[in-house]
Amino acid sequence: MKLLMVEDDITFANTLKRRLEKNGFDCVHVDNNNDALLKCHSHQPDFILLDMKLAQESTLNIITPLRQIRPNSRIILLTGFASIATAVDAIKLGADDYLTKPVDTKTLLAALNNCKASAVAVLTNTEPENTLSAEQVEWQHIQQVLKFNDGNISATARQLSMHRRTLQRKLQKRPH
Numbered sequence: 001m002k003l004l005m006v007e008d009d010i011t012f013a014n015t016l017k018r019r020l021e022k023n024g025f026d027c028v029h030v031d032n033n034n035d036a037l038l039k040c041h042s043h044q045p046d047f048i049l050l051d052m053k054l055a056q057e058s059t060l061n062i063i064t065p066l067r068q069i070r071p072n073s074r075i076i077l078l079t080g081f082a083s084i085a086t087a088v089d090a091i092k093l094g095a096d097d098y099l100t101k102p103v104d105t106k107t108l109l110a111a112l113n114n115c116k117a118s119a120v121a122v123l124t125n126t127e128p129e130n131t132l133s134a135e136q137v138e139w140q141h142i143q144q145v146l147k148f149n150d151g152n153i154s155a156t157a158r159q160l161s162m163h164r165r166t167l168q169r170k171l172q173k174r175p176h
Contacts, residue, residue, distance in 0.1 A: 004045035005029045006036040008054040019105050033062045040069045047112050052079035052086065060089055067094035076111050078103060080144040102140055142170060
């Protein structure tokens with residue numbers, strides 16, 4: 001099972017690559033759109049994982065060409081900046097699934113195999129992972145948006161559509 005991963009966060013990519021290789025995937029990693037298209041031709045992946053927001057580019061732009069190169073490959077978009085609009089765009093462009101970061105192995109395998117997460121756990125004979133609580137997921141998403149905005153609380157609050165004071169309160173309450 002060949003997999004092409006397009007991800008600019010090297011640490012995240014290496015972690016994800018190890019998790020997927022433990023589950024039988026032959027992973028190739030690239031960090032930009034041009035290399036993704038080139039590797040898609042040479043590697044002929046059965047699965048393609050795209051980080052939606054690379055450093056200076058969006059992988060939404062390459063979904064259609066990837067689909068043309070590999071019409072039967074399963075394309076999954078991963079993003080830390082989820083929105084209904086981008087989810088709709090990704091699916092219209094040819095993505096098979098749209099997942100928000102952080103994503104646990106069970107959910108990712110379910111998306112790759114196009115089946116329910118509980119069935120994947122049985123199929124892969126894996127123990128259920130510690131899943132994140134809603135508060136932890138929210139905290140991590142806020143941290144990603146805050147980092148994207150270079151620590152600017154006001155810009156982050158605007159992007160998250162919340163009042164600045166509400167954001168400050170949420171930042172003071174780190175979930176365990």
